[in-house]
Amino acid sequence: MPFDPEKDKILKKWTSEETGLVVSINRYGEGEPKVQIGPRVFVKKDGGTSHRKAGRMTMEDLLWLYDIIDEIKDDMSEFAAPE
Secondary structure (H helix, E strand, O other), X not given: OOOOHHHEEEEEEEEOOOOOEXXXXXXXXXXXXXXXXXXXXXXXXXXXXXXXXXXXXXXXHHHHHHHHHHHHHHHHHHHOOOO
């Protein structure tokens, strides 16, 4: 079964204003929700944006993630199907 982009959904997304790091909760089809760390969004000189892989996290990235981790956990619990 090939990948179907129509089934790949972003349920919620956070973006660090300082570093451009993106964290999102994603779900493919009816599968379980999963957290994705990355990409990074950079603002180009012309004002447009560019997406690049997240790479290694700085202390600033880590502290930002620490600040939002409880919100991510709560949202993951809401999106998860009851057992």
